[in-house]
Amino acid sequence: MVPLKLKLFNFTSYGENAPELDFTRFQMAAISGLNGAGKSSLLDAITWCIWGTSRAGDSADALIKLGTQEMSVEFSFELDQNEYTVKRRRLKKSGGSTALEFWSTTHNLTEGTIKATQQKIIDTLHLTFETFSNSSFLRQGHADEFTTKGPTDRKRILADILGLDHYDKLEEKAKEKAKDTQTKLQMLEYHLLEIEAELSQKEQRQEVYSQIKKEEEDAKNKLAQVEKLVRSIEEQKKLIEISVHSLEEEAKRYQALQAELLNLKTQIDLKKQAQNEFKVILEKKVEIEKKYAELKELEEKRKLLEEKRSELIKIKDELVQIQKIIVEREDKRKTAINKEEILVKELQTKNDSLLSQIEKLKSDKSICPTCNQPVGEEKIKTIIGQNQKQIEQNNLDLKKHQQTIEKYQAIQLPEYKDAAIKEALIKDLESQTKDYYSLVSQISNLSKYQELFNKLSQAEAAVHAHQDAILDLEKIFTLKELDLKKGVDQEKKLSLAISELKEIEQKLQSEGAVKEELAQRVLELTGKIGEAKQLIDRVTHVEKLQKEKLAQKLKLQEGKDIYEELSLAFGKKGIQAMIIEQAIPEIEEETNKLLEKLTEGRMKVALITQKETKTKVIGAEGKKDFATVETLEIIISDEMGERPYELYSGGETFRVNFAIRLAISKLLSHRAGAKLQFLVIDEGFGTQDAPGRARLVEAIDTIKDDFAKIVIITHIEELKDEFPTRIEVNKAAGGSTFEVVGVS
Secondary structure, eight states, rough: OOEEEEEEBBTTTTTTTHHHGGGGOOOOEEEEOTTSSHHHHHHHHHHHHHSSSSSSOOOGGGEEEEOSSSEEEEEEEEEEEEEEEEEEEEGGGGGGGEEEEEEETTTTTSSHHHHHHHHHHHHHHHOHHHHHTTTTOOTTTTHHHHHHHHHHHHHHHHHTTTTHHHHHHHHHHHHHHHHHHHHHHHHHHHHHHHHHHHHHHHHHHHHHHHHHHHHHHHHHHHHHHHHHHHHHHHHHHHHHHHHHHHHHHHHHHHHHHHHHHHHHHHHHHHHHHHHHHHHHHTHHHHHHHHHHHHHOOOOOOOHHHHHHHHHHHHHHHHHHHHHHHHHHHHHHHHHHHHHHHHHHHHHHHHHHHHHHHHHHHHTTBBBBBTTOOOOOOHHHHHHHHHHHHHHHHHHHHHHHHHHHHHHHHHHHHHHHHHHHHHHHHHHHHHTTTTTTHHHHHHHHTTHHHHHHHHHHHHHHHHHHHHHHHHHHHHHHHHHHHHHHHHGGHHHHHHHHHHHHHHHHHHHHHHHHHHHHHHHHHHHHHHHHHHHHHHHHHHHHHHHHHHHHHHHHHHHHHHHHHHHOOOHHHHHHHHHHHHHHHHHHHHHHHHHHEEEHHHHHOOOOOEEEEEEEEEHHHHEETTTTEEEEEEEEEEEEEEEEEEOOGGSSOOHHHHHHHHHHHHHHHHHHHHSSOOOOOOOEESSOOGOOOHHHHHHHHHHHHHHHGSSSSEEOOOOOHHHTTSSSSEEEEEEEEEEEEEEEEEEO
């Protein structure tokens, strides 16, 4: 990871207009400034932006600038020749909320949740915050973080730095494969037991097949005899059904004939009734025609009145709209007049007050009528003059307002004329239509003559035709009545045929049930024969399957053994231990090279990865020996010999910590795991004397080519001058700011 750009907004002591830090302008720089100016905040911004944590831990709200409600950090870096940008934002409002974005040039890599996006950033970097802070980030007050951790934690962190978590995943996959294979083996064993149980039934299945086959042959013979009898009964039934069908058709014809006679009788009665009604109507012909003429005349009058009533309703609606407009405009005129009258009253009141002041000043010239304080004669004259001028101006305004009132009062609304015209029209139309309801009542009384007039027309045309039709219908009725008397004998024959059909159907049903039962039995036995045959055939298949399962079992067992061996190989004591064993000498050698420069050869470090336990175990040759365990011990020595870490001075322990951390960072820059290429040293030089600080600067200069970017944070004036490029941090009233100096 090579840093490129850093943008801050309301982060810790930095405000809204903090400058952008451009890392591309330098390869190594010192961040300097007074305590509390905001030096370490620049590195906190990077760790919070990438991992969501800082010196304040996971409490993001503590990082927001005092007096503000939100902060944001945008950090760009280069990795494997690709440029990435992380944007993190925090709001305090409504319980607090965080937003996280991840971009690659113009591609949005942000996931659906903050947790998923955070994991994607870590997976891209191959780097957790703990690994970063224990390798290439020497935080203020945490330079000994790796050294003071327990051996197990040190070895775990070193494994993360070297990217050995990949082998943990391979180990887990190998274990899962071994577990899956074991499950398959157990299932296979269960299947083999089932196969053996099935093969033990081979002879029994053959006996069952022979017995079912004999039962099927007996059932088929009985079924053939019953089927022959059923066919004979069915032929008898068909002959009887034909006879019944013929008799039923004849019976239906006689039933239809009865219906026809009833219908003819009804028609004759109806026509006789109509004939009588026609005669009655013809007797009232003169009256009906006279009343019908009156009805038509009244309906014409009603039509004319309804047209005038429609016009009356329309004009009334128009009058309502005009009256509504008049009311609205009168309300506006009254409002305007009231407003002017209020202004007139206010001006009159002001004039009365001004006149009262003038009278008081004339009567008592020593006291101001407004503030009740003593005043001179000249002042009194000035006040009287001002009041008189104001009264004159008020009178002019009064005249204008009174003229405006008169103007409003003189306005004549044109709608009043329109309303008067509409009212006259309404009065005239109401007079013309006053007899409408009386006319409607007369029409209602005469409405029955419409139907009587229609019947009169029909009676004149149909009275003779009805008489001829009645005579014809009576002749047809007599003929059909004679034909109906022949149907009595046919009913007796149909009753006997139906009785015989029922008897034959009962017999057929009885024998059919026997046939169905036998057919079902044959079907069941055929199915059982098929099942028994399948079971016999399955024995051969199962014997073949047994051989295949045994071969499969052997293959699965071999696969399980291989996965278990791979699990051990990928585990902590396998390849990972070998890689760490190879890396330890490199770290130890690089640490001692740096200590050689930092302590003039006085101090050395030894890294121990294995140690003997107090427990003895029996070896390969039967001899008892002490067991060994994996560890990562740090042994420090100087010209006085080996001493515990705690007995060295602060300056000495810092140099040891510094050398180990730089050695790990340098190792990391050459390894394929997390490609940092970024070294950060936050303070720590205060524990060193002048020669010690010089040697630290010399050591940093030695390894500068191993990193793309190196940043050193310090407030020691004489030390910052040792670096050609400086980021000078200052804190003013508006917040912290910085300036990059010393770059061409």
